Amino acid sequence: MFNDIGPLELVTIIVLAVLVFGPDKLPKMIQDVTRTIRKIRDFSESAKADIREELGPEFKDFEFEDLNPKTFIRKQLDNDELGLKEIRNGFDLKKEMAEVTDAVHGRDADTSSSSSSSSPAVSAGGTVDMTKKREKLAPDERPPFDADAT
Incomplete structure (x- = not known):
């Protein structure tokens, strides 16, 4: 339940509890809190048992x-x-x-991959030709524009 509380945080909580409740009332407060937590757990377990009982034998692994x-x-x-x-x-x-x-x-894609490194080429009319391999573009050259793809 308190897995993410570190030692410094725990000491801080204890010091705050002593300051707020005082050293005289602190043991009584701890007993009240633990009693309340036990009651909540008992209530939760009895509710789970009632639900399992009502669901029947087909939900025994639930x-x-x-x-x-x-x-x-x-x-x-x-x-x-x-x-x-x-x-x-x-x-x-x-x-x-x-x-x-x-x-x-x-x-270009890796040569070791099983997929082909071809991609559709765009003809002058704007149609895509899936049979042509991708041509290497010059560094300053832009790829062809495909109006249907945008």
Whole structure:
């Protein structure tokens, strides 16, 4: 519950508690707070037990932590009944973005990649010809304008 509180923060909280409540009332306040926390935990556990009882035997494996979307998705991805790991591993976003960046900047893609380094060429009429390979542009030359792409 208090995993992210450091030792300096804990000492600061204790000093503030002593200053606010005084050394005489502080033990009584700590007892009241711990008693309240126990009551809240007991209430929470009884509510969970009541919900599980009402849901019936088909939800015996139900965990309330599964209601957290991150936990639910992580559990479903670990299940891999749909073959999602294969799809996720087959898609390399960094490689795809690098290829798009190279295409935009007019650089050739890696020769080791399986995708071709060709991109559509634009004819004089403004149509795209997918069969022509990209021609190397001079440093000061701009790529052809494609009205349909904008």
